[in-house]
Amino acid sequence: MSTLEGKQTRAFQTEVRQLLDLMIHSLYSNKEIFLRELISNASDAADKLRFEAIANDGLYEGDAEIAIRITFDKEANTLTISDNGIGMSAEEVEANIGTIAKSGTKEFLQSLQADQAKDANLIGQFGVGFYSAFIVADRVTLMTRRAGLPVSEAVRWESAGDGVYTLESTDKAGRGTDVILHLKTEEKDFLDDWRLRSTVRKFSDHVSWPILMLQSKGYTPGDDEESGEEASKESDDTPKWETVNKASALWARSKSEITEEEYNEFYKHVGHDFEEPLAHIHARLEGKYEYTVLLYVPKRAPFDLWDRDRKHGVKLYVRRVFIMEGAEDLMPRYLRFVRGVVDSTDLPLNVSREILQKNPAVDAIKKGMTGKVFALLEEMAKSDAEKYQTFWDTFGVVLKEGVIEDFAHRERVAKLLRFSSTQADSKVQDVSLDAYVSRMREKQKAIYYVNGESFEAARHHPHLEVFRKKGIEVLLLSDRVDEWLVTHLHEFDGKPLQSVAKGGLDLGELEDEADKKELEKQQDDFKELLERVQKGLGEQVKEVRVTNRLTDSPSCLVSGEHDLSASMERILREAGQKAPVTKRTLEINPAHPLVVRLKNENNDQRFDDLSHVLFAQALLSEGGQLEDPSDFVRRLNGLLLG
Numbered sequence: 346m347s348t349l350e351g352k353q354t355r356a357f358q359t360e361v362r363q364l365l366d367l368m369i370h371s372l373y374s375n376k377e378i379f380l381r382e383l384i385s386n387a388s389d390a391a392d393k394l395r396f397e398a399i400a401n402d403g404l405y406e407g408d409a410e411i412a413i414r415i416t417f418d419k420e421a422n423t424l425t426i427s428d429n430g431i432g433m434s435a436e437e438v439e440a441n442i443g444t445i446a447k448s449g450t451k452e453f454l455q456s457l458q459a460d461q462a463k464d465a466n467l468i469g470q471f472g473v474g475f476y477s478a479f480i481v482a483d484r485v486t487l488m489t490r491r492a493g494l495p496v497s498e499a500v501r502w503e504s505a506g507d508g509v510y511t512l513e514s515t516d517k518a519g520r521g522t523d524v525i526l527h528l529k530t531e532e533k534d535f536l537d538d539w540r541l542r543s544t545v546r547k548f549s550d551h552v553s554w555p556i557l558m559l560q561s562k563g564y565t566p567g568d569d570e571e572s573g574e575e576a577s578k579e580s581d582d583t584p585k586w587e588t589v590n591k592a593s594a595l596w597a598r599s600k601s602e603i604t605e606e607e608y609n610e611f612y613k614h615v616g617h618d619f620e621e622p623l624a625h626i627h628a629r630l631e632g633k634y635e636y637t638v639l640l641y642v643p644k645r646a647p648f649d650l651w652d653r654d655r656k657h658g659v660k661l662y663v664r665r666v667f668i669m670e671g672a673e674d675l676m677p678r679y680l681r682f683v684r685g686v687v688d689s690t691d692l693p694l695n696v697s698r699e700i701l702q703k704n705p706a707v708d709a710i711k712k713g714m715t716g717k718v719f720a721l722l723e724e725m726a727k728s729d730a731e732k733y734q735t736f737w738d739t740f741g742v743v744l745k746e747g748v749i750e751d752f753a754h755r756e757r758v759a760k761l762l763r764f765s766s767t768q769a770d771s772k773v774q775d776v777s778l779d780a781y782v783s784r785m786r787e788k789q790k791a792i793y794y795v796n797g798e799s800f801e802a803a804r805h806h807p808h809l810e811v812f813r814k815k816g817i818e819v820l821l822l823s824d825r826v827d828e829w830l831v832t833h834l835h836e837f838d839g840k841p842l843q844s845v846a847k848g849g850l851d852l853g854e855l856e857d858e859a860d861k862k863e864l865e866k867q868q869d870d871f872k873e874l875l876e877r878v879q880k881g882l883g884e885q886v887k888e889v890r891v892t893n894r895l896t897d898s899p900s901c902l903v904s905g906e907h908d909l910s911a912s913m914e915r916i917l918r919e920a921g922q923k924a925p926v927t928k929r930t931l932e933i934n935p936a937h938p939l940v941v942r943l944k945n946e947n948n949d950q951r952f953d954d955l956s957h958v959l960f961a962q963a964l965l966s967e968g969g970q971l972e973d974p975s976d977f978v979r980r981l982n983g984l985l986l987g
């Protein structure tokens with residue numbers, strides 16, 4: 346092992362110079378990541394020491410308590426990250442800190458410099474590591490001694506990031522590495538106890554090694570968990586170290602060692618929730634890519650569930666170092682309620698959102714996590730209907746988006762859907778499509794549904810009358826997303842989904858032959874009347890015909906099989922889009938007393954008023970709006986007074 350003679354000045358490898366240059370001159374949006382990078386290095390060094398010490402526990406030098414310490418000095422304007430990990434020999438410092446030994450470095454940096462240099466995030470693709478110190482420091486001093494080497498064989502490395510660095514021998518009593526950052530004037534804000542602590546907690550809470558900081562002023566004795574021997578040896582006015590991070594990666598522990606309480610406590614932390622979660626799934630996935638997931642379904646909807654800029658979601662960790670939170674590339678939008686962590690072995694530490702989109706491991710992780718969430722929900726639906734109902738009531742409307750957005754999982758989502766139906770006529774959405782299908786009448790071919798503006802509107806939809814009479818179950822849809830849902834979910838279990846408000850009523854074999862004949866006959870009997878009504882209503886209707894769909898109501902409106910539904914038209918119009926106004930068919934109930942009266946009406950004015958009122962009623966009863974309400978009121982009053 347060679348010791349260094351005097352102070353030597355060396356030039357950085359070209360690639361390092363380029364990287365440093367980019368780093369210093371590119372603006373980082375979150376500069377504090379330097380702390381994460383240095384803590385991560387310290388943590389790695391601790392891991393390495395632990396590993397090497399298995400074969401040679403002399404490396405501990407009598408001090409097996411590994412920790413990462415963060416101190417700062419406001420007068421000297423320095424921030425120091427120290428570890429008592431493996432440390433580096435002089436050769437290692439030169440090899441590791443003066444050069445970048447990664448294949449493809451040159452090409453990568455060249456491509457960066459060519460046109461993308463402005464995007465500092467791209468540097469992250471590479472893993473900036475130690476050099477990120479120069480984001481906030483204009484000079485960095487590194488003091489290190491490899492575990493097991495004599496105290497005098499430590500190394501002092503220093504650079505101002507300007508293309509050269511110096512190396513010299515020094516004494517260092519403790520093994521490991523101190524990285525001393527001489528902060529740029531404009532970065533002095535980092536010399537703040539609170540800021541450092543919160544940054545550590547934000548990014549490195551789950552580094553499994555303790556991250557220690559000196560007790561801050563105003564500290565109350567008694568809270569100190571570090572009241573071991575070390576503390577009692579010290580006199581009272583010596584500040585004590587305290588652990589800033591949780592110092593344990595819960596998800597990395599085996600399931601059998603983790604209590605329900607621990608899972609719940611961890612959820613409160615990652616989910617930013619004070620309530621316990623509804624359910625969790627903890628799994629390690631191995632294959633081409635390796636990762637661990639610990640995912641939670643909350644009990645309550647977060648306040649930002651509908652906020653496109655929401656911050657929380659699944660936290661991405663790479664080798665237990667926090668990378669980012671709420672990355673959409675990791676979880677489909679319709680599962681955005683899921684909280685927790687995914688810890689990947691295959692992603693680079695300094696991965697940015699841009700890089701996430703391109704990394705093949707990300708797709709695999711997303712698929713794997715989506716599958717796990719489905720498994721969790723399917724299991725819940727199967728084994729705990731009550732719990733699943735809580736889930737559905739809270740997040741069902743979000744999950745429904747899956748039918749629209751995720752073709753590949755459409756069927757799996759469909760099985761998880763729950764609806765209200767005419768079976769219970771209850772607002773609680775608890776009817777699965779499987780349950781519906783199992784209850785279908787013998788000759789029933791379609792799954793029937795009706796859309797309404799509200800549950801009540803759907804429930805009282807005039808089109809339901811004949812279905813109720815014949816005892817055919819109809820799903821009652823009233824969530825906004827349902828309009829889109831039914832345009833994407835065309836069938837389930839081989840059975841088409843059919844709106845009761847669209848197209849001619851064809852109940853197929855469920856229909857009585859005699860009823861059909863009767864209707865045809867009435868169509869003829871009413872021919873003259875129907876033509877007269879249509880003439881009176883003019884452009885408002887496409888056609889007027891008699892129907893057997895109604896039992897209690899005098900009239901209803903029917904859309905064409907392929908037309909936009911009336912409520913969809915309304916939604917589009919409200920959203921400021923130009924929706925085509927589709928004319929609909931007015932169907933009248935020949936058995937209704939008002940229709941009978943219409944048939945016998947001799948007064949032209951009253952006939953016209955009554956036709957208009959029948960049309961208006963049909964529109965109103967399905968939750969629609971009248972174009973000219975005062976005209977309706979005038980006609981109705983005329984009839985009431987006449």
Ligand code: ADP
Nearest residue numbers: 386387390432433441442472473474475476522
């Ligand atoms: P990376 O960590 O991605 O390899 P860095 O630039 O952060 O890249 O570090 C380069 C190398 O320097 C590390 O691989 C490690 O060997 C060494 N190193 C950095 N920091 C420390 C430290 N605190 N203790 C021991 N070795 C370190």
